[in-house]
Amino acid sequence: MNGLLRDTIVELFDRKVIWVYLVITLIALIFLVFSANVKFNMGEIGQSDSVELKDLGFDLASWLLQFISSFYFFLTFITVLLTAGIIPNMFIKGRADFYLSKPISRGALIIKKFISVLVVYGSLILSTGLLVYITGILIHGGFSTHIFTLMLFTLGSYFIWLSISFFFGLFFGKSVGTIVSIGIVWFCQYLLSIYYTNKEIAGLIDAEITKKILNTLYYIFPKTGDFIDYGDALVSGTVPDNFFVVYSTLLFALFILFLSVTYFKKKNY
């Protein structure tokens, strides 16, 4: 495990990916610092010269969590794109032999690599978000333990996307194919989510068979968008009726990971 973990870290620095995170974090920090100085001119409504956000009864703790949620969402999206090439790059012609000829089972190799990438990039996402959050608290105040819920859902979201990315990476063996496939999965789950949650749109479909197919697809497909929404709902204090979306999406990720290992074991290089 240590070897693959270390290799993933070395690769992270070699690809200079770390700069992407630094720049995004820096932009978020600058935004937070400037937001602390935002004052509204209230002269027009007859009050004193200017007031700050908190003077208006603005829930800064909630605002900060929403900001971090968006930050995490963006960072997860970027990380999925950045890590889409890891598996295709690992098994290109001439390199696959190096890994596959070692006395390590294919299943162990792919699972250990998966955990390494999840740990390294997941830590990067969470730690940068936490850094931004701490900075936000220092400026605005209002710490909330909901940040940990947010972190958990962000890691869960990355876990789901990474399992999808690994599968397509092994299947296509090319970064472009992997990214396009991820995009297609995202688009499909987005459409299915709209269909399932919007009764007006669902009402436009008459045929029962089509409804059944769409419902089945919704249940099968990873509901990554809804998964994040569940996290946001929990953070805002709303407890959803059930956690079907969370469980089924995590199960999907585990299933596709199992599928990746099974496929990889059979693949000839």
Place this chain on the structure above:
Amino acid sequence: MNVITVTDVTKLYDTRMKKGGVTALDGVSLEVLPAEIFGLLGPNGAGKTTLFKILLGVTELTTGEAFLFGLPPSDPKSRLKVGYLPENHRFPEHLTGIGLLEFAAYLSNVPKSEIDGRVDKMLEIVDMSKWGSMKIKKYSKGMLQRIGLAQAMINDPDCIFLDEPTDGVDPVGKMEIKEVMLRIRDEGKTIFLNSHLLSEVETVADRVAILRQGKVARIGSVDELTSKALQYEIEANFGESLFDIPENIGKIKRISTNKLTVELVDAKKINWIIDMMRRKDIDIISVKPIKITLEQSFMEAVKEEKEWA
């Protein structure tokens, strides 16, 4: 126990048009013994690298059986004491030379406490100590081959698969790699060598197999393959002596006043020739089997392929 046992192995590759449309290996059988250098020869596309990949579990065989240290290639344990230098390798470029060796040691289950010592030793053996801290992407072809050889030996393997080990290496480097191979063999280890440099194989290999269109065309020791099938050259003072050889002994290929070239039906029949010459009072100076180079043997095998085609 054989290090490698391959029995009637066939490998078919799918094409876009047809499943199993390309036959890479067709009923290959061979055995590689402990402490020998076994050379695998053949023209491009003969199936040499495919055989390597099957034995190392990189690709699956279609039919037949293959064993490495008595275990099937699908069992990762079969590769515990195996090293491999692939042809046209592309090692992870984000690593340094030292990083690659450490990573290879980790993947090969080398105990943590031994890794540093082994890395230093391997760098020294392949004369790369000075360049160990440099990123692999900055290495020349020769340096890549050296570090590739080092990673193949990092786990102190009992059998090393070398696919074109001297490819891109300068003459001095080639000589050094050859010395390393001989030293490994002398340590009682096995080398399975795939090289298109016939002279290189001829000087280091104990036994050789020539693959032709996925089949073993010839197999044997280098001596056997370079001995012209049962032909002998006899140097003697024949003078005016005239004689003939019965068909059940062999036939005369060439004869002059001091040289006779015969092709025998059996190697033991040379004694009949010698006895006959003694009876005729012919002074025998020397009797030697006719040798050809491995290259000539290889070319004959390839020529047979063309004729066969």
